[in-house]
Amino acid sequence: MSPPQLSPVLQHKLEPSPTLRINEMVNHMWAQGNEVYHLGFGESRFPVHPIIQRALADNAHQKSYLAGQGLEALRVQVARFYTAHLGMNIKANQIMVGPGSKALIYALQMALDAALILPTPSWVSYGPQAELLGRPVIQMRATPADQYAFTLAALDEAVAHSPKPQKILIINSPNNPTGQMLRPALLRELAAYCREKQILVLSDEIYALTPHGHAPHASLATYYPEGTVILGGLSKHMSLGGWRLGVAVLPDTEDGALLMRAARVVAGEIWSTASAPVQYAAITAYSENAELSSYVQECAAIHAIRTQHLWSWLVELGIPCAQPDGAFYMFPNFDPWRKPLAALGIQTSDELASYLLAEHRIATLPGTAFGAPAHDLSLRLASSYVDMETDAAADAILTAYRTNSNGDALMSQHHPKMAQAIGELTRFVEGLK
Ligand SMILES: Cc1ncc(COP(=O)(O)O)c(C=O)c1O
Numbered sequence: 001m002s003p004p005q006l007s008p009v010l011q012h013k014l015e016p017s018p019t020l021r022i023n024e025m026v027n028h029m030w031a032q033g034n035e036v037y038h039l040g041f042g043e044s045r046f047p048v049h050p051i052i053q054r055a056l057a058d059n060a061h062q063k064s065y066l067a068g069q070g071l072e073a074l075r076v077q078v079a080r081f082y083t084a085h086l087g088m089n090i091k092a093n094q095i096m097v098g099p100g101s102k103a104l105i106y107a108l109q110m111a112l113d114a115a116l117i118l119p120t121p122s123w124v125s126y127g128p129q130a131e132l133l134g135r136p137v138i139q140m141r142a143t144p145a146d147q148y149a150f151t152l153a154a155l156d157e158a159v160a161h162s163p164k165p166q167k168i169l170i171i172n173s174p175n176n177p178t179g180q181m182l183r184p185a186l187l188r189e190l191a192a193y194c195r196e197k198q199i200l201v202l203s204d205e206i207y208a209l210t211p212h213g214h215a216p217h218a219s220l221a222t223y224y225p226e227g228t229v230i231l232g233g234l235s236k237h238m239s240l241g242g243w244r245l246g247v248a249v250l251p252d253t254e255d256g257a258l259l260m261r262a263a264r265v266v267a268g269e270i271w272s273t274a275s276a277p278v279q280y281a282a283i284t285a286y287s288e289n290a291e292l293s294s295y296v297q298e299c300a301a302i303h304a305i306r307t308q309h310l311w312s313w314l315v316e317l318g319i320p321c322a323q324p325d326g327a328f329y330m331f332p333n334f335d336p337w338r339k340p341l342a343a344l345g346i347q348t349s350d351e352l353a354s355y356l357l358a359e360h361r362i363a364t365l366p367g368t369a370f371g372a373p374a375h376d377l378s379l380r381l382a383s384s385y386v387d388m389e390t391d392a393a394a395d396a397i398l399t400a401y402r403t404n405s406n407g408d409a410l411m412s413q414h415h416p417k418m419a420q421a422i423g424e425l426t427r428f429v430e431g432l433k
Helices: 018-031 050-056 072-086 101-111 125-134 153-162 184-197 252-271 277-286 290-316 334-345 349-360 391-403 406-414 416-432
Strands: 095-098 115-118 137-139 165-170 200-204 226-232 246-249 379-382
Touching: 018 349, 050 277, 050 290, 072 277, 095 101, 095 252, 101 165, 101 200, 101 226, 101 246, 101 252, 115 125, 115 153, 115 277, 125 137, 125 184, 137 379, 153 184, 165 226, 184 200, 290 391, 290 406, 290 416, 334 416, 349 379, 349 416, 391 406, 406 416
Parallel strands: 115 137, 115 165, 165 200, 200 226
Antiparallel strands: 095 246, 226 246
């Protein structure tokens, strides 16, 4: 048989992504018995709460296809959840349920004939999804010197370069890769700008329930309800990434209803429905339950301790890095050491990530994976994996926190690998000075 003729959009995408390449290298090094500090892997590792496990077990018999928009009872519960969290009236017909928020973002991008405007840096999949759909992507300008601040000036510049009249903007707060939140004052200005320019915003709020405590999560939807689609799900605050349950909250307008119809068509032709037992269990996950909310807060508090400690160690080493406000990421920059790094043959973030892995056994992701220019020497670090590699290790961290919730004690007594990783990073940075 002759080789398959691939779609042109896929021909240049067949090289493994930096994420996959780093993971493959890490797995290879582990298989050879080497220690690797996996600061490249962002996944909340806490145990599935027993209430949620029970809800899934109780619904193992659910076997039928469900409505493409999602199970009605779940949509009602999700609408209640967002009504309580946003302080605005959200209706069940505004909710769409899908197999992960990633699939919902793809469906929405497919539904819209628009150019995609992306902040720099931004999560790894938004841009490639648009490329798969043949949509233009315009990356907003941002620099490490300004800690990649999101500005309306950069947005306006990107809008002016849009090759299509319709534009969508994806924002993500708390952010992967920077951990930062968009503050209410900026969201208010952003709402006014997008309203004037008629820009639809996909607001990825998947990390909304993992704040670090010094800034509350705010949603653009409260300032711009008619033009904001919120994305959320169970992957992060419930540590349920593998369950594949995401939700979208569409505007309560005629345009929102039209977009819902289009997204339902995409769902109907691609995935039909998110897994039925998981949707039934998700009713419990979205319900008002004191035990579950305190568990979610506990997990967020541990993410905060681990992430803020890692960040403060970077700052002590003199590495420029914006302080994370939520989630389990940060985006440090090594531009101050451009010269000594060049002497090591490192001129791009890809080369920096490869060097750190090969020479210091520290796995990270290069800034290029997040749309940063190749010569910005930025990396994404995730705090979620180290010292929680196995279920037993993750359990042990949770137990230790319950015994003593002091952050310094948790880090000094229960994070041996994190300490080693920092030691290794210190050796690397001291060698550059
Ligand atoms: C910013 C961001 N959005 C969306 C997702 C995808 O989440 P889901 O599991 O709901 O598809 C992730 C997962 O890594 C993420 O980091």
